[in-house]
Amino acid sequence: MRIGPFELANHLFVAPMAGVTDRPFRQLCKRLGAGYAVSEMVTSRRDLWDSLKTSRRANHEGEPGPIAVQIAGTDAPMMAEAAAYNIDRGAQIIDINMGCPAKKVCNKWAGSALMRDEAGALAIIEAVVAVCAPRGVPVTLKMRTGWCEAERNALALARAAESAGIAMLTVHGRTREQGYKGAAEYDTIAAVKAALTIPVVANGDIDTPAKARAVLDYTRADALMIGRAAQGRPWIFREIAHTLATGQELEAPATRDVRQWLIEHLHDHYSLYGEDTGVRSARKHIGWAVRALPGGETFRAAMNTLATCDAQLRAVATWFDELAEHHERLPVTNVAANDELLVQQA
Numbered sequence: 190m191r192i193g194p195f196e197l198a199n200h201l202f203v204a205p206m207a208g209v210t211d212r213p214f215r216q217l218c219k220r221l222g223a224g225y226a227v228s229e230m231v232t233s234r235r236d237l238w239d240s241l242k243t244s245r246r247a248n249h250e251g252e253p254g255p256i257a258v259q260i261a262g263t264d265a266p267m268m269a270e271a272a273a274y275n276i277d278r279g280a281q282i283i284d285i286n287m288g289c290p291a292k293k294v295c296n297k298w299a300g301s302a303l304m305r306d307e308a309g310a311l312a313i314i315e316a317v318v319a320v321c322a323p324r325g326v327p328v329t330l331k332m333r334t335g336w337c338e339a340e341r342n343a344l345a346l347a348r349a350a351e352s353a354g355i356a357m358l359t360v361h362g363r364t365r366e367q368g369y370k371g372a373a374e375y376d377t378i379a380a381v382k383a384a385l386t387i388p389v390v391a392n393g394d395i396d397t398p399a400k401a402r403a404v405l406d407y408t409r410a411d412a413l414m415i416g417r418a419a420q421g422r423p424w425i426f427r428e429i430a431h432t433l434a435t436g437q438e439l440e441a442p443a444t445r446d447v448r449q450w451l452i453e454h455l456h457d458h459y460s461l462y463g464e465d466t467g468v469r470s471a472r473k474h475i476g477w478a479v480r481a482l483p484g485g486e487t488f489r490a491a492m493n494t495l496a497t498c499d500a501q502l503r504a505v506a507t508w509f510d511e512l513a514e515h516h517e518r519l520p521v522t523n524v525a526a527n528d529e530l531l532v533q534q535a
Contacts, residue, residue: 231259249280272321285317329359330359360389379407398433
């Protein structure tokens, strides 16, 4: 699997998620089997580039390459300038956000709202490619199937994007109107893959190894992008890789391994955000990790009252030590799966 000059470790990708896929989370997912990860979206507004939030989102210290940065905005020249700015700071791949369904993004006609203005979307693609191509930086695009059920234009926009020089395209199998509700559909992704020669990545509801296999078979996509299913379960990438390679499911990870991964992630997280912000923003990662485990909800409620990083670390370590006394391997969680639904669609 390649993006421009870069050969990737595999075809399992971490989806860019605002407030989630910061550098510590991306590095954790890569350690646990992901072959590629894209940053949280970085604004194209120059007046926000020096903000603390943007500087953290653009932090790639010690991250193995290729470094991929997603940019978001509505103005073609500003997006081109944002691409150049991030390349100067280490970006090796630029990803254009045309998939975010959040109202605060779409209300400004960015993210997936750009799909309602194909001419404007294409102008952004062309402007960003024009800046990146001379510097040898591939440009990728992430989008949805369309704005709503009646306006599914992913195929038309995908063809135009390929002609404009996009190196890889990711399609989330929902419209902007759906948000994250309902089930993802894969017919549109399959149609895009059949029409294009560049790599096409399938995204949406890939939450088990069986579902990953089914989506690949159905869409013929070149790679899979996983987002929400990796929250609290970053080892899903190695589980999927094992199943795709062997046809067998990988046994659940050792509870003490999960404890160590989470502790190391928290140390990295605190180093990026500092004490005050770190302890607050770490709560969601801890909550995701324990939510489906025995006693997890009770622990999460208590953990959310802790006010220091040290207290969080001690609580997490103790809780997993106690869990490990009863469960050598992580208890099987009730993850959402739509494998049967995909089979019915096929």
